[in-house]
Amino acid sequence: MDSAVRSVAGSVPHAGPPPGSVPDTGSGSAVPVTLHGDVRVRLQPLTPADRGLYLAGFEHLSPESRLKRFLTPKPSLTEREIRYFTEVDHHDHEAIAASIGGEGIGVARYIRDAHDAGIADVAVAVVDGWQRRGMGTALLRRLAERAREEGVSRFRATMQWANRPMFATIRRLQAPWRTVSTSGGVVEVEIRLLREPVEWTAPAAARFEAGIAG
Numbered sequence: 116m117d118s119a120v121r122s123v124a125g126s127v128p129h130a131g132p133p134p135g136s137v138p139d140t141g142s143g144s145a146v147p148v149t150l151h152g153d154v155r156v157r158l159q160p161l162t163p164a165d166r167g168l169y170l171a172g173f174e175h176l177s178p179e180s181r182l183k184r185f186l187t188p189k190p191s192l193t194e195r196e197i198r199y200f201t202e203v204d205h206h207d208h209e210a211i212a213a214s215i216g217g218e219g220i221g222v223a224r225y226i227r228d229a230h231d232a233g234i235a236d237v238a239v240a241v242v243d244g245w246q247r248r249g250m251g252t253a254l255l256r257r258l259a260e261r262a263r264e265e266g267v268s269r270f271r272a273t274m275q276w277a278n279r280p281m282f283a284t285i286r287r288l289q290a291p292w293r294t295v296s297t298s299g300g301v302v303e304v305e306i307r308l309l310r311e312p313v314e315w316t317a318p319a320a321a322r323f324e325a326g327i328a329g
């Protein structure tokens with residue numbers, strides 16, 4: 116397994132938070148967003164109480180979407196994974212859930228790098244029936260806001276090289292991004308989280324690639 120695959124957000128590490136150390140409520144409040152078609156959806160930090168919502172959402176992810184999200188076939192989740200994904204500390208690990216009428220329809224999460232506090236692995240998943248309505252974009256934007264509040268300045272996304280929807284979702288963040296590595300059909304990109312969206316032009320990309328701040 117190459118390093119890009121190892122760093123996909125949600126590869127459950129050997130040591131999780133000790134039981135009882137996870138707060139029950141998220142630090143961010145619920146935010147309403149309007150999707151294409153004037154549909155109002157609620158975004159809020161995932162808590163252990165949302166376990167049912169999270170599992171129902173997982174059931175509505177197709178095998179293809181699960182493969183794109185986890186980069187490995189994922190017919191089911193283990194109890195350890197469920198706890199890891201739903202019992203987050205909202206600082207080093209944040210998860211924003213989208214719901215409508217109590218139905219879980221998407222999750223975006225970041226997990227801070229253990230060695231570099233400024234960078235975090237990011238992943239987004241929207242249930243198949245809700246894709247292409249602006250949900251992924253809204254989730255990633257909200258997650259980026261939460262990340263900046265917690266001192267994360269860069270996201271690292273590891274995904275299939277051919278995952279056009281995720282590339283488009285990243286572009287819609289209007290933030291500088293660059294390819295860090297490609298291997299075996301998997302690409303790792305790094306996204307710089309800015310306070311304000313920027314017009315991402317070729318010269319700006321070249322400056323970012325060259326490591327020039329701005």
Ligand SMILES: CC(C)(COP(=O)(O)OP(=O)(O)OC[C@H]1O[C@@H](n2cnc3c(N)ncnc32)[C@H](O)[C@@H]1OP(=O)(O)O)[C@@H](O)C(=O)NCCC(=O)NCCS
Nearest residue numbers: 180183238239240241246247248249250251252280281283
């Ligand atoms: C990637 C994903 C989160 C995008 O969510 P979404 O709610 O469909 O995204 P949005 O509706 O906000 O669309 C964002 C952009 O992606 C484009 N897009 C969405 N689905 C697409 C598709 N199937 N084919 C081509 N473009 C697509 C949209 O047109 C939009 O681009 P635009 O601004 O050029 O119009 C969703 O496709 C998904 O959950 N995929 C499976 C899991 C996954 O791949 N996760 C990423 C790994 S980290």
